[in-house]
Amino acid sequence: MEQFIYYLKVSLLSIKRAPLPYALTVFILSVGLGVFFANATFYYQLNSDPLPGKSDKLFFPMTLTPYDCNDCRPPRILSYSNVQKLAASDIPSAQAAMYSSDGYARLTIDQPPTPVVIRITQRDFFQMFDVPLLHGSVWPDDNGHHQVILSRPMALKLFGRTAVVGESLLLDDRNFRIIGVLDEWQMLPRLYDANGRNHLTANEDIFLPLETGYDLNYLSKTNSQTFDDTDYRQLATEGRVGALHQLQYWVQLDTAAQQEDYQQYMQSLAEDEKAAGRHPAPINNQLVPMLGIVDYFGDDPGDIKAFALVTLLFLVVCLFNASHLALNRYLSNQYEFSLRRALGASRSQLQLQMLADVLLMTVFSLLGALFIGYAGVSLMNALLPQNSLFSTWDLTLITALILAAFTCSYLVTLYPSLRASFGSLNQQLKE
Amino acid sequence: MITLTNLSKIFRTELIETHALRDVTLQVNEGEFAALTGPSGSGKSTLLNILGTLESFDSGDYLLDGKSIKGLSDAALSQLRNEKIGFIFQSFNLIKDFSIYDNIELPLRYRGLKAAERKQRIEQALELVGLHARRDYLPAQLSGGQQQRVAIARAIAGRPRILLADEPTGNLDSLMARQVMELLEQINQQGCTILMVTHDPDQARRAGRNIQIIDGQLHDSTMYEPLATQSA
Ligand SMILES: Nc1ncnc2c1ncn2[C@@H]1O[C@H](COP(=O)(O)OP(=O)(O)O)[C@@H](O)[C@H]1O
Numbered sequence: 001m002e003q004f005i006y007y008l009k010v011s012l013l014s015i016k017r018a019p020l021p022y023a024l025t026v027f028i029l030s031v032g033l034g035v036f037f038a039n040a041t042f043y044y045q046l047n048s049d050p051l052p053g054k055s056d057k058l059f060f061p062m063t064l065t066p067y068d069c070n071d072c073r074p075p076r077i078l079s080y081s082n083v084q085k086l087a088a089s090d091i092p093s094a095q096a097a098m099y100s101s102d103g104y105a106r107l108t109i110d111q112p113p114t115p116v117v118i119r120i121t122q123r124d125f126f127q128m129f130d131v132p133l134l135h136g137s138v139w140p141d142d143n144g145h146h147q148v149i150l151s152r153p154m155a156l157k158l159f160g161r162t163a164v165v166g167e168s169l170l171l172d173d174r175n176f177r178i179i180g181v182l183d184e185w186q187m188l189p190r191l192y193d194a195n196g197r198n199h200l201t202a203n204e205d206i207f208l209p210l211e212t213g214y215d216l217n218y219l220s221k222t223n224s225q226t227f228d229d230t231d232y233r234q235l236a237t238e239g240r241v242g243a244l245h246q247l248q249y250w251v252q253l254d255t256a257a258q259q260e261d262y263q264q265y266m267q268s269l270a271e272d273e274k275a276a277g278r279h280p281a282p283i284n285n286q287l288v289p290m291l292g293i294v295d296y297f298g299d300d301p302g303d304i305k306a307f308a309l310v311t312l313l314f315l316v317v318c319l320f321n322a323s324h325l326a327l328n329r330y331l332s333n334q335y336e337f338s339l340r341r342a343l344g345a346s347r348s349q350l351q352l353q354m355l356a357d358v359l360l361m362t363v364f365s366l367l368g369a370l371f372i373g374y375a376g377v378s379l380m381n382a383l384l385p386q387n388s389l390f391s392t393w394d395l396t397l398i399t400a401l402i403l404a405a406f407t408c409s410y411l412v413t414l415y416p417s418l419r420a421s422f423g424s425l426n427q428q429l430k431e
Numbered sequence: 432m433i434t435l436t437n438l439s440k441i442f443r444t445e446l447i448e449t450h451a452l453r454d455v456t457l458q459v460n461e462g463e464f465a466a467l468t469g470p471s472g473s474g475k476s477t478l479l480n481i482l483g484t485l486e487s488f489d490s491g492d493y494l495l496d497g498k499s500i501k502g503l504s505d506a507a508l509s510q511l512r513n514e515k516i517g518f519i520f521q522s523f524n525l526i527k528d529f530s531i532y533d534n535i536e537l538p539l540r541y542r543g544l545k546a547a548e549r550k551q552r553i554e555q556a557l558e559l560v561g562l563h564a565r566r567d568y569l570p571a572q573l574s575g576g577q578q579q580r581v582a583i584a585r586a587i588a589g590r591p592r593i594l595l596a597d598e599p600t601g602n603l604d605s606l607m608a609r610q611v612m613e614l615l616e617q618i619n620q621q622g623c624t625i626l627m628v629t630h631d632p633d634q635a636r637r638a639g640r641n642i643q644i645i646d647g648q649l650h651d652s653t654m655y656e657p658l659a660t661q662s663a
């Protein structure tokens with residue numbers, strides 16, 4: 001240990017000898033790592049599992065194709081009547097249909113309205129996606145109720161406090177009772193909303209029962225399809241019977257046996273529908289696991305992937321540059337390697353010295369990289385506010401970043417110092 | 432203690448091969464003070480570096496204390512270099528931003544000696560070269576002769592049995608050169624074997640033995656037992 005502190009001191013001395021090239025090396029490495037860190041943050045959050053331990057039990061069933069086609073997928077959104085057919089199965093441990101809509105909320109008619117995003121869904125939703133309740137409870141059943149559940153930020157925004165169960169609010173100027181308030185909750189990525197890039201956005205503000213949403217003519221704000229010319233703005237009267245597709249549907253299947261049974265159920269259902277003439281396309285059922293949903297629909301944000309690749313290449317370029325600078329530094333100190341060898345330092349002792357160099361380089365470039373990475377994340381948040389959800393650093397990420405900094409410092413130091421320490425020994429000492 | 436048999440060294444570059452040493456056979460006994468002379472480029476430094484295990488050789492053998500150094504690992508060679516051999520160079524090779532004390536400490540660090548032991552040896556070496564008062568100076572604050580004495584202190588602090596000096600007085604004026612020579616003689620009298628490259632005929636004469644190298648070949652002016660009669 002004492003010896004290693006000595007190595008660190010020697011490293012510091014050799015930095016002091018030529019501080020400018022060293023600072024430049026650290027700077028280049030910091031920029032490369034910082035830009036990489038900023039991007040890695042997004043990439044990591046984007047690809048993380050939002051419900052570890054549970055995500056493999058949640059599935060998106062795709063079946064019942066109401067149009068004729070060859071080799072095509074069933075629609076990713078379902079009609080109300082098809083949801084009813086699926087919901088008739090008691091194989092899943094939980095199941096919920098859902099969609100989202102827009103509205104305006106206020107407490108009294110003379111207040112200015114606040115725009116809100118509404119998730120219109122069923123009671124199992126909260127249990128399936130581990131949504132934490134701070135106050136109150138969810139709806140007692142899946143019938144229509146003039147009862148809403150608020151997100152914590154929305155409760156704070158409307159009331160200035162969270163304990164508001166039993167209070168009322170006006171949603172699009174209709175009166176609702178608040179029966180629950182959520183705790184702090186942000187599922188990332190928000191995979192239950194498998195629609196375009198919705199999984200990258202913030203959670204909803206208000207939760208409304210599905211039946212009530214239909215009764216009050218709330219149409220989906222993201223994705224809906226019709227296959228006839230009914231006027232579906234009359235959701236309350238037409239929506240439940242016609243071919244308006246706007247519902248996403250999730251089931252929880254805990255065991256492989258359940259999953260197999262459910263596949264079988266979907267198959268029978270599709271065959272029945274086919275027999276009834278409501279399924280013109282060939283049967284092509286899919287039970288898509290939650291973690292595969294983004295890939296399955298091809299909603300993968302390709303630009304973020306491309307950007308990740310670019311920052312990785314940039315890091316490699318920075319590594320080459322930093323390594324080149326470090327090589328110059330070591331070559332100008334090479335006589336010192338030869339001298340140390342002549343005085344009896346073994347290669348492994350020189351490598352310990354190198355490790356001290358690496359550690360110092362890691363510390364400096366990590367500090368620089370965290371700074372630049374933080375600035376980069378802030379900049380991206382300013383430019384793309386919807387990405388700000390993905391800018392949090394957790395322990396795993398920080399650990400990975402430290403490892404990345406160490407690896408890069410090691411690579412930058414390794415080649416130059418090996419070249420210097422394995423070079424011709426005596427050459428430098430002769431003259 | 433040193434036995435070279437038919438030792439050859441060839442430097443190969445893309446363009447040329449240089450036969451730096453050809454069939455060198457040499458025996459150096461414990462306690463000798465030998466001067467190595469010869470024209471520039473004749474292979475003196477190469478010979479010294481091979482003796483110091485800093486350089487490999489192409490054929491022949493090198494026995495140190497009766498044991499061949501061929502096939503020794505890097506760690507073993509480093510240890511041997513650290514414990515048995517001290518180096519002195521023409522250009523001193525002190526580390527500029529290390530104090531005198533820290534410079535002398537280097538080989539002791541690599542040997543893994545405890546702090547107290549290091550201190551005692553450094554002070555003893557400083558005492559011997561007469562620079563005890565300057566222990567905290569930087570090399571640049573000393574004259575050339577003083578710097579070379581620091582280098583000598585560094586070489587002997589590990590109490591080596593062989594001292595290899597490559598033109599140690601080449602960069603010094605005659606007064607300082609004489610001081611360094613006297614110091615080396617003193618060290619030799621304490622039992623340390625010294626091989627010294629020099630261009631100075633006076634110095635060569637003062638050494639007990641004069642070995643001449645011309646074009647990589649040895650012309651030893653001193654008598655030594657032919658190797659053929661020695662046990663292998
Ligand atoms: N590392 C090396 N690579 C190639 N040639 C070398 C190397 N070191 C020495 N030489 C050559 O070997 C010969 C002997 O060199 P050297 O031992 O330095 O001579 P001296 O010390 O007697 O002046 C010279 O011709 C020199 O150019």
Ligand SMILES: [Mg+2]
Pocket residue numbers: 430475476477597
């Ligand atoms: Mg020479």
